[in-house]
Amino acid sequence: MNIAYSYTVEPQPEGGYLVQFVDLEEAFTEGETLEQAAFLAAEVLTGVLALRLERGEDVPPPSPAEGRPVAVPDAPVQAALLVRFAQQGKPLSELARAMGTSWPAAQRLTRPGNPTLKQLERAAAALGKRLVLALE
Template identity: 60%
Template sequence: MNTAYPYTLEPQEGGGYVVQLVDFEEGFTEGSTEEEAAFNAAEVLSLVIEQRLADGRAIPLPSPGEGRSVAYPQARVQVALLLRKTREEQGRTLAEMARALQTSWPSAQRLEQATANPTLKQLERAAAALGKRLSITLD
């Protein structure tokens, strides 16, 4: 699953830029430079997804970039998002995930929270329970 979310970058009359995340109406920020705006876009994206995960709200798949700049959420947010989206795509419940991991429902639920700090071993087990393989890349 792709976690690159596009955003618009609008120069302001007095200097600086306004950023709007395309897929999240509540996702906006600004920056004095394009680099600062890009950094802030990633920060806001992480916060928006983290809050939606905590609230159990829907998280849209990223829109096509179509030449726009993209932001990636922080790694801990990506992990929670990827586990939740994969589980949901497979039509599995948290209870089914917990059984596959041979753990408790709260432990399985924590894996889908951006505030969790799972070990690589836990992530490998969760991926295997979903019929996937853990793959880490650096961009």
């Protein structure tokens, strides 16, 4: 799964560009140039997703971009979302049991943090998945 959220960009009459995320109504920003708007979009996306994860709120999966620009959150937020999305509604206790770990340790994987590759590999295997890394 690719954790890339699409957004719209609207030029503003006074100059600059307004960015609004399609799937996250509270996630918006603006930049003076398209490049700055894209950079700030990734920053805002990371912050909004991290806050939702920390609060235990729902996070919608990204909609298809359909030609719109996309932003990607930072790696700790991506890792937490990948584990959360892969759970597919299963209880966290089931993940903890499958990993042979405690419930709090499994819960930490669904919150932004700095999991090790070994922890992510174990979580992926417990979820019937395979961890794949990529540089873009």
